Amino acid sequence: MSAIGTRKAGRFIGQSVTRKEDRRLLTGHGLYVDDVSLPGMLHAAFLRSDVARGTISRIDVDAARALHGVVAVYTWQELQGAFGEAWHTMLGEELQVPPPLAIGDVRHVGEPIALVVAESRYLAEDAIELIEVDIEAGQAVVDFNTAAADTTNIVHQAWGLTSNAMVEVPFTPLSPDLDETFTRAAHVVECTIEQNRYLCVPMEGRGIVASWTPGRDEMDIVASCQGVHETRVFFSRYLQIPESSIRVSARDVGGGFGQKMFVFREECAIVLASRMLGRPVKWVEDRRENLLAASHSRNETGRVRLAIEADHTISAITVDHVADVGAYPPCPAILDPMLLPGPYKIPRLGFSMAMVWTNTMGKGAYRGPWMFETTAREMAIDHAARTLGIDPVELRRRNLLAASDLPFTSPGGNLFKEITPLETLEHALEMLDLVAFRREQAQARAEGRLLGLGVCAYVEPTSMGVQSLASEGATVRVETSGKVMAFLGTTSHGQSIETTMAQVVADTLGVEYDDVTVVQAETQSTPYGPGTGGSRTAVIAGGAAREATLAVRDKVLAVAAHAMEAAVDDLDIDAGAVFVRGTPVKSMTMAEVAKAAYRNAHLLPPEVGSGLEATVRFRPNTFPTWSNATHLCVVEIDRATCIARVVRYIVSEDCGPMINPTVVDGQISGGVVQGIGGVLLEDFVYDDAGNPLTATFVDYLLPTTTEIPVIEIGHVVTASTTNPGGFKGMGEGGAIGAHAAVANAVGDALAHLGISVCKTPLGPNDIHRLLVEAGAD
């Protein structure tokens, strides 16, 4: 026994302890979906449409069926009537997952038309080659900015629709004096901000192994997903069988970033095939499938207007917003207009919005799905500063909320109490040394070099109270050995949940981190959880883990008090032992407590004989839990190649007290690099006929070690009051802030040439075009 009587708060919380996940992953012993191999398992491949919009006039699968090793070939006809409702709890009945295979017509390139199940993936792909499909191509709707006005070419004509608008909200002023404010303002600045289409691109694509056991009538699923419980709930509805007959697990998942939050139509097809064949069926997509037919993201446009007073206070902001949701959006998450004023003291707001169907891959969630509010506002603020002839930093200083301005209710109704926008800006600028940078920049410009600083400030709504996302459950148990297990409803896909939640449990109970094991991503042993997404684990799952552990702690103390003939109030737990406060010699190890509770249960009075286990559901006391940050990006553009290179990247973030600082910084860095990629490298492009032009990693470029600088991260720590730990979520912030920071840095590098950057991507071709248009190439 160690350190008795010297219980230190946060022995593990706040420490960068070694991750529990690492050893298996570093030695090649992770268990991802493609590593699952079952007796009798079959392999699947899809035939996909190479036409963006068209009518299927003929499908001939005879040759494919006849190929040796092919077990089944399905088109939509064979799957008709085999399934029920196809919706997710979080998204509701309105948004049905499209039928597993195209029925009669295709609406985007990559849409699955036929499914082959064979003895090997090689044979399945051979058979795909033998299927003949004739499609009468129609005029595809590709440009989302004009799609809503197109009354001739309708993406969902087959549904009887006459418009491409999925949702249209006319301009809505949220402040009664909005018009007057714009009329009276000293300056009105307007610009149209365009954000390109870029994608989650988890390194492991989608995949599923579905295994139906006839007789037992049970469906066993291993999926690369972000939520095993919602996958089970979904398939319970879909197969019209009880949840108890479906087991879903996901031991290791190779990234998700929002893409794997919901069940895809392909996964539905595989589950149906397994049920019909009574055999395990595996489908693991290849990269082309992932780029073509897993969800796409971003791709939004906003005309932003700012009313700015003579003293440079911003008195109103509006956006007219259009988002491309593709043909079948797995999750049509778009800009949240209520967040448009962000971390600023902007008192007035108005917006219009449209979500528009096109003949492209559907929109899905991607790390901060609502983040176009940040891109639009932050790029517009830079444009406004330049129009006014002031430093974008100064315009932000003038308008950002400081801790002393709180509480503050935004015109969108968001109440901020514990955020630090101005403080993180100043902190980040201090890390940069703004004065020295502007001096260096002036020198660079004098030499003809293009050096720029981009700033982006944002608030991040984490742990949102969106229906099923509002709560998480945890079961914590001291086992007969005295070791502790925590069963959580989460499904980690890189978030270090086995580590951070063990830290919370260990500290809350007073045991060693090494003695806590977290079980998750397995439906039959863990409480329901809606899936890991929305930056909810620290706050909500952490809250559940803490509350369940506290309940177990009470039980441990009761058993120990009885065994030690002491009063519960006199006892404490530390380093895995219960002891009488002030009398360190009188103690019991957790193993001894477990022995008293289980092996010698007959000796316990009934009121303390309830075991050493508790299950609790937790929801924060208010929603969301706000965190905030300021990003600074410095780029230098090579005049010869027009390549913008990030030379410094600085983040000052306030995500409250951190459970594991290294894990937090890892999340920030990962998100930032996705944002850098989205501006400078990544761009998913369709031609005018809806043909994808970037369906390989040779065309769709991800950042590598050679494009990324050291990311400098600082923390301003303000505890949240929404949860007992004071934690704030932060999983999406990096990706939210980086887009505008990088774009604004390119803008700053080009500003003295009279160039205003309002559009991304900003690859070398784009920058070259800007220079040519400005006559500065």
Added chain:
Amino acid sequence: MPESTTYPISVQVNGTARQARVEPRRTLADFVREDCRLTGTHLGCEHGVCGACTVMLDDRAVRSCLVFAVQADGGRVTTVEGLAPDGELNPIQAAFEAEHGLQCGFCTPGFVVSATALLERNPNPTDDQIREGLSGNLCRCTGYQGILRAVHRAAETMGAKTS
């Protein structure tokens, strides 16, 4: 379609002799993953860009998705499972653990093998050389920060041991 022809191959995989009959089109990655059941080698793109499938073939790091199994006939293959056969992390793996060089872990075996090849070739690399040496591996989680720190750390640790 006629039955595919198969060819006998013999490969030393992590020190163990493996004999198999494979179709000529079977990739080394599929041979390692499916025939040898060594699933630590991952497939992230199957067109030679992401580096997740990197293995050592006769002391050279190769992308096993672009090598046919028949090309490895008579060769020696080392996968991530072969880097720490006694269950202890080798200095590179330990450095990844210490520096948070992995999150989801899917790209990790490829990075560990690439870093092994890099440090064998150049035990004392500069930062630029490390970046260049790992530029054929994609990671989507870490932003490369922990990975770069890990390889620096591993180089220092291994340098200290050998000097």
